Every structure is written in C-alpha cells, then in structure tokens.
Amino acid sequence: MVYLCCMQDPSTTRTEIGQLGEFGLIDRLTQPFHNQHSSTVKGVGDDAAVLDTGGDQFSLVSTDMLIEGIHFDLMYMPLKHLGYKAVVVNLSDIYAMNGTPTQITVSIGISNRFSVEGLEEIYAGIQLACDTYGVDLIGGDTTSSNKGLILSITAIGTVDKDKVVYRSGAKVGDLICITGDLGAAYLGLQILEREKQLYLDQPDIQPDLEDQQYLIGRQLKPEARKDMIAAFANNNLKPTSMIDISDGLASELFHLGKQSGVGAFLEESGIPVNQDAKMMAMKFKLDPTTCALSGGEDYELLFTIDPKDVDRVRFLPDIYIAGEIVPAEDGFTLHTTGGKRHQLKAQGWNHFS
Amino acid sequence: MVYLCCMQDPSTTRTEIGQLGEFGLIDRLTQPFHNQHSSTVKGVGDDAAVLDTGGDQFSLVSTDMLIEGIHFDLMYMPLKHLGYKAVVVNLSDIYAMNGTPTQITVSIGISNRFSVEGLEEIYAGIQLACDTYGVDLIGGDTTSSNKGLILSITAIGTVDKDKVVYRSGAKVGDLICITGDLGAAYLGLQILEREKQLYLDQPDIQPDLEDQQYLIGRQLKPEARKDMIAAFANNNLKPTSMIDISDGLASELFHLGKQSGVGAFLEESGIPVNQDAKMMAMKFKLDPTTCALSGGEDYELLFTIDPKDVDRVRFLPDIYIAGEIVPAEDGFTLHTTGGKRHQLKAQGWNHFS
Numbered sequence: 001m002v003y004l005c006c007m008q009d010p011s012t013t014r015t016e017i018g019q020l021g022e023f024g025l026i027d028r029l030t031q032p033f034h035n036q037h038s039s040t041v042k043g044v045g046d047d048a049a050v051l052d053t054g055g056d057q058f059s060l061v062s063t064d065m066l067i068e069g070i071h072f073d074l075m076y077m078p079l080k081h082l083g084y085k086a087v088v089v090n091l092s093d094i095y096a097m098n099g100t101p102t103q104i105t106v107s108i109g110i111s112n113r114f115s116v117e118g119l120e121e122i123y124a125g126i127q128l129a130c131d132t133y134g135v136d137l138i139g140g141d142t143t144s145s146n147k148g149l150i151l152s153i154t155a156i157g158t159v160d161k162d163k164v165v166y167r168s169g170a171k172v173g174d175l176i177c178i179t180g181d182l183g184a185a186y187l188g189l190q191i192l193e194r195e196k197q198l199y200l201d202q203p204d205i206q207p208d209l210e211d212q213q214y215l216i217g218r219q220l221k222p223e224a225r226k227d228m229i230a231a232f233a234n235n236n237l238k239p240t241s242m243i244d245i246s247d248g249l250a251s252e253l254f255h256l257g258k259q260s261g262v263g264a265f266l267e268e269s270g271i272p273v274n275q276d277a278k279m280m281a282m283k284f285k286l287d288p289t290t291c292a293l294s295g296g297e298d299y300e301l302l303f304t305i306d307p308k309d310v311d312r313v314r315f316l317p318d319i320y321i322a323g324e325i326v327p328a329e330d331g332f333t334l335h336t337t338g339g340k341r342h343q344l345k346a347q348g349w350n351h352f353s
Numbered sequence: 354m355v356y357l358c359c360m361q362d363p364s365t366t367r368t369e370i371g372q373l374g375e376f377g378l379i380d381r382l383t384q385p386f387h388n389q390h391s392s393t394v395k396g397v398g399d400d401a402a403v404l405d406t407g408g409d410q411f412s413l414v415s416t417d418m419l420i421e422g423i424h425f426d427l428m429y430m431p432l433k434h435l436g437y438k439a440v441v442v443n444l445s446d447i448y449a450m451n452g453t454p455t456q457i458t459v460s461i462g463i464s465n466r467f468s469v470e471g472l473e474e475i476y477a478g479i480q481l482a483c484d485t486y487g488v489d490l491i492g493g494d495t496t497s498s499n500k501g502l503i504l505s506i507t508a509i510g511t512v513d514k515d516k517v518v519y520r521s522g523a524k525v526g527d528l529i530c531i532t533g534d535l536g537a538a539y540l541g542l543q544i545l546e547r548e549k550q551l552y553l554d555q556p557d558i559q560p561d562l563e564d565q566q567y568l569i570g571r572q573l574k575p576e577a578r579k580d581m582i583a584a585f586a587n588n589n590l591k592p593t594s595m596i597d598i599s600d601g602l603a604s605e606l607f608h609l610g611k612q613s614g615v616g617a618f619l620e621e622s623g624i625p626v627n628q629d630a631k632m633m634a635m636k637f638k639l640d641p642t643t644c645a646l647s648g649g650e651d652y653e654l655l656f657t658i659d660p661k662d663v664d665r666v667r668f669l670p671d672i673y674i675a676g677e678i679v680p681a682e683d684g685f686t687l688h689t690t691g692g693k694r695h696q697l698k699a700q701g702w703n704h705f706s
Contacts, residue, residue, distance in 0.1 A: 017463065017465060017467065017497075022496075025469065025472070025495055028473075029495070030476075030490065032476070033480060033483065033490045035489040036488075037489050039511075042491075043490065044492050049456070051455075051491070053406040053407070054406070054408020054409050055408040056407055057406070059412065061491065063458045063492060065461075065462055065494045065496055067496060067499070070496060070498065103393060103396075103402070103404065105507060107417070107505050109418055109420050109503070112370060114370065115370070116368035116369070116381065117367060117368060119382060123385070134390075136389055136396060137386045138397060138404070138414065139396065139401070139414060140416060142378055143375075143418055143420060143423060143424070144423055145420050145423060146420070146422045146501065147499075150503055152460055154414070156414065158406065
C-alpha cells in the first residue's frame with residue numbers, strides 16, 4: 001500500500017498526453033465516472049454543470065484554471081486585468097447556458113516573487129469584475145506556489161429550469177448565430193507577443209502598440225455577453241443550443257455539432273470580423289477568417305435558433321447569422337466568399353501539442 | 354490602459370506576503386468585497402460558503418488548491434492516493450458545515466512529464482473517493498502546466514437549513530469536542546520525509562517504514578468524517594460550532610474562537626493522540642501534544658456542544674471532550690497533564706513563512 005519514489009510503478013505503456021488533445025483526454029479521464037445524484041442534471045460536457053437543488057431554478061457550476069506562462073504572460077498582462085479576465089472567462093460559461101452568474105470562488109497560488117500590493121492589484125480586478133457583472137466572491141483558497149501564478153475560479157449561477165440551453169439542442173435547419181466579432185483577441189495577442197520579443201531583444205525601444213486599443217483590449221480585458229442573455233430574455237428568444245467562443249469558432253462549432261449529433265454549413269461572409277482585426281491580420285500575413293475560426297479568447301456566444309425565431313434575432317444589434325445546421329453526415333463545411341467549399345477542421349487551442 | 358512589462362508599475366511600498374500569514378492575507382484581500390445577492394447566506398470565512406438557491410436546503414461550496422512541492426511530494430505520494438486525498442480534504446469542509454457533499458469539480462494542471470496512464474491513476478483515486486463518499490464528478494478543467502502538478506477541487510453539498518453549523522456559534526460554557534485522533538498524519542509525514550532524505554542520500558537503501566501503516570496511511574490516504582455527521586443526525590445532535598482540523602488543533606480552535614467571539618480552555622488530557630503516534634513522536638524527540646496542536650492534516654472535526662447535549666455525545670464512539678469555551682477575555686489556555694497552564698498560540702501551517 002505504501003511506496004517510496006523508487007516504487008512508483010512505471011506503467012508498462014506510456015501514452016503521451018499530446019496524443020489525445022485536451023478534449024480526447026477529458027473524455028478518457030471522465031468516461032469511467034457515473035453520476036449517482038438525481039440533483040446532477042448535467043455533469044461533464046457542457047459550458048457549466050447543471051444542478052437541481054430543489055428550488056425553482058437550476059444551479060450552474062463552471063470552473064477554469066489559469067496558469068502563468070500557459071494562459072497569460074505577466075510581461076504584458078497587468079495584474080488588475082488578469083484578475084478581471086480570470087473572472088470574466090468563467091462568467092462567460094454561465095451565460096453560455098443562458099444563465100445568470102451569482103457567485104464565484106477564487107483560489108490563488110503565488111510565489112514570494114509577488115508582494116501583497118501585487119496581489120491586491122489582482123483582487124482589485126476581481127472586484128471590478130464582481131461589481132460589473134453583479135457576482136459575490138464567496139470563498140477560495142490562498143496558497144504559495146514554487147513558481148509562477150495560478151488562478152482557479154469557480155463560477156456559480158442560476159437559470160430558470162425552462163430556459164437552460166445546452167450544447168446538445170441544435171436541430172437540422174436551425175440557424176447558426178454569432179455575437180459581436182471574432183479574431184480581435186487573437187490579433188491583440190499577436191501585437192503583444194511581437195512587442196514582447198522586440199523588447200526582449202532591445203529593452204530600450206518603446207513598444208509600438210499601433211494605437212490598437214481595441215485589439216489589445218479584447219485580449220487583455222475581454223467582456224462576457226451578459227447583455228445578450230438579457231436581450232434573449234427581453235425578446236422571448238430561447239436558443240436551441242449555445243456555447244461560448246473561448247477556443248475559436250471552428251472548435252466550438254464542432255463541440256455543438258458533436259453534442260447535438262449534427263453538422264454545420266458556415267458562410268464565410270457571415271462570420272463577423274472587426275475592421276481593425278482584418279487590417280491587422282493582413283499586416284501579420286494572416287487570413288482574417290482563419291483568425292476568427294482558430295484564434296480564440298473572444299468570449300462571444302455561438303448559438304443556434306429555430307428558423308421561426310429569425311425575426312427575433314434579425315433586429316437585435318450585434319448578432320450575425322452565419323450559417324445553418326445540417327445533418328451529421330454532411331459534416332462541417334465552410335462556404336467561402338470566393339464560392340468554394342472547404343471541410344472545416346476543429347482547430348482550437350491544444351495546450352498539449 | 355495598456356502596459357508592457359517595463360511599465361508594470363512597481364509599487365512604492367512592497368509588503369511581503371509572509372508578513373501577513375495566510376489568514377491575515379485572506380482578510381486583507383477579501384475585506385473590500387461586499388455581497389450583493391440575497392442568495393449568499395455566508396461568504397468568505399467558514400469551511401464552506403452557504404447559498405440559498407431557493408429549495409428546502411442550503412447549498413454549500415468549498416474549494417481547495419493543491420500544488421506539487423507545496424502540498425504534496427510525488428517522491429512518496431502515489432498518484433492514486435493523491436487523487437483520493439485531494440477529494441477528501443474538500444469533502445471534509447462540507448462535513449464541517451454539518452452538510453452532505455453531493456458533487457465536485459476537478460481542475461488539473463499537468464506538465465508533459467506525466468503520461469495519460471499517470472493521469473488515469475490520479476482519476477482512479479478521484480473516482481474511488483467519489484464512490485466512497487457518494488459524490489458526482491460534474492466538471493472541471495484540464496490544462497498543461499510548465500512544471501509540476503496542480504489540483505484544484507471545488508466541492509458542493511447540501512444541508513438542511515436548520516442543521517447548518519458555522520464556526521461562529523460557540524457560546525461560553527459549551528464543551529469542546531474532537532473526533533478521532535490527532536497528530537498521526539503529521540508523524541506519518543515525518544517518517545516519509547526521513548526516508549525520502551535517506552533515499553536521496555543512498556538510493557540503494559530500502560526505506561524503513563517501521564510498519565507504521567496507520568501513521569503513513571493517515572498522511573497519504575486520510576478520510577473525512579462522513580460517519581460523524583450521520584451520527585449527529587441519528588442522535589439529534591446539532592453542534593453549536595464546527596470546523597475541520599486541517600491545519601492543527603490550535604489553529605482551528607483560534608478560528609472558532611475568533612468567529613464566535615470567545616476563548617477556550619483546553620485539557621491536554623482530553624486531546625486524543627493515537628498510541629502509535631505518541632511512540633513515534635518520542636522517537637522523533639517531539640512532544641505528542643504539540644504534534645496534535647500544530648501538526649495538521651488529520652481531517653478530524655473540532656466542534657462545540659451545548660452542555661445539555663453532553664449525554665448525546667458521551668456514548669458516541671470516537672468523540673472526545675477536551676475542554677470548555679470561556680469568555681474571550683480569558684483567551685486560549687492549555688491545562689497540561691502536569692497541572693500547568695499555558696497560553697495557546699495559533700500555530701497552523703504558514704506556507705508563506
């Protein structure tokens with residue numbers, strides 16, 4: 001029963017984590033688990049878990065871990081922005097269930113490289129997000145780390161039982177909708193990374209952020225689409241399926257399709273890309289549509305609606321109809337502005353590759 | 354609004370985290386926050402947060418982060434045990450509210466040093482804990498880390514509204530009770546650390562674990578006191594205050610006292626220390642009572658009862674009456690078996706010192 005290091009059994013087979021990818025890995029690790037509680041309405045596999053705690057509404061639970069050097073770089077991410085963003089990305093998952101976030105817990109691991117004042121900056125950002133989105137900080141854990149900063153946040157929310165929207169509800173013929181615009185956060189990251197490299201090479205050169213406040217702001221201080229959930233409620237619109245766009249449009253569309261058992265036909269002309277983002281993409285010799293499909297961190301919403309609801313969407317600002325749900329056997333197709341058809345590839349972030 | 358590294362404002366004052374200690378730091382960071390939701394019954398400051406989600410019961414939420422090299426050492430902690438322990442320490446916080454855990458989320462950060470098979474070992478431990486304690490795994494996050502293993506778990510539970518027990522309910526004259534025995538986990542750790550050092554010095558020597566299965570088991574595979582919460586319910590006993598003993602008896606007693614606005618008079622003769630632990634303490638030239646007061650990781654329950662309930666406790670197995678709650682101005686006193694009185698010092702773990 002008890003081992004020392006020498007006795008940590010080296011498995012006869014060794015599968016590298018990168019072979020499975022993040023989602024394959026999660027599937028493999030969680031597959032042996034089976035839910036026992038009737039209060040567990042939806043466990044692993046959506047933006048948030050759904051619990052029936054006995055009231056009129058379901059409770060929603062979502063969690064994310066952010067690690068320095070993987071998810072953020074303190075060379076250009078101010079601590080206050082980091083605190084803000086860490087909360088927002090979690091709240092985005094609650095909104096993606098058509099819910100309202102109400103509480104968060106924040107666990108933080110820090111090395112002694114950080115001062116109390118630095119930590120207070122992070123918490124000032126957390127508090128700003130709590131105030132902006134109307135959530136309470138209800139707990140957490142504070143511990144030391146050997147190296148680097150780790151933030152783990154759990155968001156809790158509520159949703160009326162008849163209003164909850166899963167990834168799995170998309171039907172053939174439903175319209176694919178996207179809020180806001182995509183690709184800007186990715187291009188903001190490219191600018192910051194370029195300036196970081198230049199700074200490391202020549203520390204006396206002033207960074208050239210090219211007045212790209214919008215792109216950089218989308219990367220450093222994203223917002224979650226609380227306003228869209230309110231707009232849905234005001235217009236009696238219930239999407240048939242929904243997911244937030246954290247990893248890039250293509251990856252999220254594959255998640256929706258997989259959970260719903262359908263495919264998708266996407267019009268390139270319908271994918272909203274901000275004008276600044278388009279210009280910057282070309283400057284970086286990148287295809288703007290590819291930035292939208294694979295960039296990630298936009299925290300917009302991807303959802304589907306029944307075609308009968310199209311008028312409820314058509315006159316709402318900041319929502320774009322970008323395609324249609326098709327049978328699973330038709331797969332995932334991008335219809336380009338040039339009239340060509342491409343098979344889409346799920347190309348979200350793969351931290352493990 | 355946007356900075357690069359060079360512009361990360363170096364604060365004019367720098368307070369080291371170690372100056373405040375873990376609990377002083379949490380107080381300082383969370384003090385500016387104010388709850389806005391009526392559903393937040395109890396936020397920061399107890400073993401778990403308490404939420405009123407509209408049903409007959411309160412929801413409980415607790416979270417913990419475990420970092421390799423700080424909270425565990427993979428030189429002697431088997432991966433399956435690690436998964437098990439990471440869950441159990443969170444469930445213990447739910448039991449400490451007199452509640453029943455129902456769900457957990459698990460976020461994990463791993464470097465590519467780990468194989469899929471290694472991760473499966475961790476999840477096998479997580480699953481064993483889920484099965485043993487009857488909780489569902491409902492979500493989480495899986496990401497890479499640059500170095501080391503990070504586990505962040507959030508436990509969710511329920512408690513009847515009239516049964517919830519806070520740290521803040523202890524009254525002068527209440528009896529102080531302790532479940533199980535204390536100090537064993539700490540002595541198990543001492544054995545493992547000693548053998549690790551010997552192994553590092555001379556890798557060909559076999560570790561001498563001295564058949565101390567109990568002590569080592571208490572360190573590597575602790576259990577939470579689910580049985581005690583059931584015993585309370587069966588005997589219609591509601592403690593007046595409760596906390597789990599994760600950091601050592603003295604530290605937890607100070608938490609109870611601070612939250613309840615009282616002091617404590619502790620009888621050394623009433624502190625349960627296992628016989629093996631006593632023997633091993635002497636071998637390490639440690640005082641057994643000090644191991645119980647400051648050792649930590651026992652995950653037993655410390656609670657107080659109204660003296661009228663003493664008969665409900667007296668005949669329950671594995672509960673020890675170890676003292677009495679006194680007015681705050683009388684402070685925290687240890688009455689030794691030798692008849693002396695010592696002022697107690699809160700001496701939990703200080704990761705930051």
